[in-house]
Amino acid sequence: MKRLLLLMSLGLGLSAEAEPMRWADIRDGSLYLQTDRPDTLTVFWAPVWQAEANEEHLYLLDGQGKLQNERLIAANEPSGSQRWDLAPGAASYRLEIPGYSFRRYTVEHDDHTVALFAPAKVHFSSEPRDGDELYFKVAAGEHAVLAGKFHGGVGALQAQRVSDGQQFSLPLKPYPVYWQFDKVELPVATTDQVWRLHLRGSGKVAFWLDGTVNLFAQNPQQLKPLHEDEGQTRLTLHKDVLGKTPNLGIALPYARPPDSSFAVLDALQPQAGTYYSLVDIMATRPHYEDVFRRLYQDRFGITQDITLLAGRQRRADLRADTTSNAGLDAWLAATRALGGKGTHYIGFADEPNLNYPDYASYQRIFNSMAWQVRSNPDNAKAGVRIAMPASSRFVNGPFVDNAADKRGIDWARRLLAESGDKIDALAWHEWMIRDLLATRVYRDSVRKAAELVGLDTQGRPRKALLLDQTNMSSGASLSPYDQETHYASLWWASVIINASQDGLLDMLGWFQADDEPEYPKGMFRVLGENEFELKPVGLAQQFIRKHWLHDVMRLENDAFEVDVLAMSAGLQRSLLGVNKGSRLQRVSLAGAECPLTQGSLRFFGADNHSRDASFKCLEGRISFDLPGETLFALSWSTS
Known part of the structure; x- marks a missing residue:
């Protein structure tokens, strides 16, 4: 009877009937499923917060990494369910x-289907109930670490070795910064060891394993090695050009960077810059930005940029008052003094759908400042263009209450209808798409932005599309597993490829260039007063720029x-790609003449170095083996 009551209380544990097996309240992670007989997978969902403002996706991959099924959950589906059939096989679904x-x-x-859960690291992955338990295995000789982060729910993790009952308790403590967490080293053994994990407390939690496979099961019999078959990738290249590639940019410092940082900036080769202009500084010191803006243009060759108006202390809710108007006037004068060498977009607010109480408040400052810009035709001659709304996210809502009324796409639609003749570009920021398999939503958002502004007779968007700020996480909600590792390289390459796929985007910007103490999300870190070092994502950016061409x-x-x-x-051709999975992919390409003239294949892997790789030409197809978690660039000439 006690066992039955325990099972009924479990969230991540088994249901009372023990069939079917149930995993409850998952928020972020992968579930690997392997079955030796036909089974049905059922997914239920229920709203937590702002579900009515956000669409979501579920993906089911087969044992070779192919997309078996996808479920788009619309914003008007806060609750619902989905059923998929699972076929028997040795390899695991995901x-x-x-x-x-x-x-x-x-x-x-x-319950006969083997199921292994891979939770996200640092970010909360589930909302278990007090007393839930899972199992994990540590292989002989492994130096395993159990880690967890407090997210306001579960307060402790308790690991018990099944063989002898040895226990380790890991209290989860709140920390002043998001990326700090708790961990405990588990003893190294000469034989494989199974551990039981108890979750103490209820609610949101992050828990994970380092130094061993990050997989958890509901019973120890299911702790089997994960089996994934090799993948097959078939590509076909066509001769038609869809459009141009976007300028790849970064958010640059609001100060003149020291000369000692020029080497890392040169390595990144930014084609575009994203800036802020602080109106309360410019109103009293109108030449404050001249030195570094001219440096970015003349020394680093950045002739496409976007500037967002703000105030000191990250104030974003500006008003059309004397200070803001004077700050904008000073920025316009400084831009005219740059000599008309490029295109300089100006946005009158930073993420207004996040920072203003309603659309009308943003509309007032937009109308006032748009008139201020347009009233002097010399501004347009100097390359000044107006961008809006620079929203926090676009298709989905910002991270704020009442987000359904503040979606960037809706505010942009209203402003285009009311003031379309004053608008030159549609800009937005994208955050919190952290999963490598979810990055295709970047392509979706660019397409929806193009649909919103419309296309001209050449198939180009009538307004420039600027995805000028993006990162895996917004603000300081950062994980070192994301920002400091090869994962960021895979993510950034995937975002670039998906956002650029249709040739519709004009600018794509990583936020930000350098790490700051409170925001370590740059492409390079600051080691000392005059010492800088590219992070893995910066090294990946360097690789990408070496193979970046003009047209898609x-x-x-x-x-x-x-x-x-x-x-x-x-005459140059280039394929830039990324294998986001861990399995080997056998890649073949049709549409390129064999043999390739001046053909070259380069890989960029987890060691952050690029290397030559071999490829074959057989029966009119180029083929090569692509390791897991690897970027590649295949280049050749058609002459």
Whole structure:
């Protein structure tokens, strides 16, 4: 009877009937499923916070990494369910529940299906109930670490070794910064060891393993090695050009960078800059920005940029008062003095849908400042263009209450209808798409932005599209597993490829250039007063820029774990790709003449170094083996 009562209380544990097996209240993670007989997978979801403002995706991959099924959950589906059939096989399916999620997900399947849960690290992955338990295995000789982070719910993790009952308790403490967490080293053994994990307390939690596989089961019999088959990626290149590649930019410091930092900035080769202009500084010191803006233009060759108006102490809710107007006037004068060498977009607010109480408040400052810009035709001659709304996210709502009334796409639609003749560009920021398998939503958002502004007779957006700020996380909600590792390289490459895929985007910007103490989310870190070092994502950016060409060519790609962008410039051709999964992918390409003239294949892997790789030409197809978690660039000439 006690056992039955315990099972009824479990969230991540078994249901009372023990069939089907149930995983409850998942928020961010992967569930690997392997079955030896037909089974049905059922996913239920329920709203947590702002679900009505946010659409979400579920992905089911087969044992070869192909997309078996996808479920788009619309914003008007706060609750619902989805059923999928699972076929028998030796390789595991993968159900992906990408975070950040605005819904809780419960997954059911038959208890004979082997199920292993891979939770996200640092970010909360589930909302278990007090007393829930899971199992994990540490192989012989492994130096395993159990880690967890307090998110206001579960207050402690308790690990008990099944073989002898040895226990370790890990209290989860609140920390002043998001990226801090608790961990405990587990003893090294000469044989494989199974551990029981008890979750103490209820509510949100992050728990994970380092030094061993990050997989948890509901019973120890299911702690089997994960089996994934090799993948197949078939590409077909076509001759038609879809559009141009976006200028790849970074958010640059609001100060003149020291000469000692020029080497890392040169390595990144930014094609665009994203800036802030602080109106309360410019109103009294109108030449404050001259030195570094001219340096970015003349020394680093950045001739496309966007500036967002703000105030000191990160004040974003500006008003059309004398200080803001004087600050804008000073910025316009400084821009005219740059000599008209490029295109300088100006946004009158930073993420107004997040920082203003309502649309009308933003509309007032936009109308006032747009008139201020347009009233002097010399501004347009100097390359000044007006961008809006620079929203926090676009299709989905910002991280604020009443987000359904503040979606960037809705505010942009209203402003285009009311003041379309004053608008030159549509700009937005994208955050919290942290999962590598979810990055295709970047392509969706660019397409929806293009649909909103409309296309001209050449198929180009009538307003420039600027995705000028993006990162895995917003603000300081940062994980070192994301920002400091090769994961950021895979993510950034995938975002670039997906956002650029249709040739519609003009600018794509990583936020930000350098780490700050409170925001360590840069492409390079500051080691000392005059010492700087590229982070893995900065080294990946360097690799990407070496192979970046001007135009986007049409490419068919049947893979889901491998993203690829085809580019051209004159006679040059380049395929930039990334294998986001851990499995080997056998890649083949049709549409390029064999043998390739001046052909070259380069890989960029977890060691942050690029290296030559070999490829074959057989029966008119180029083929090569692409390791897991690797960027690649295949280059050749058509002459």
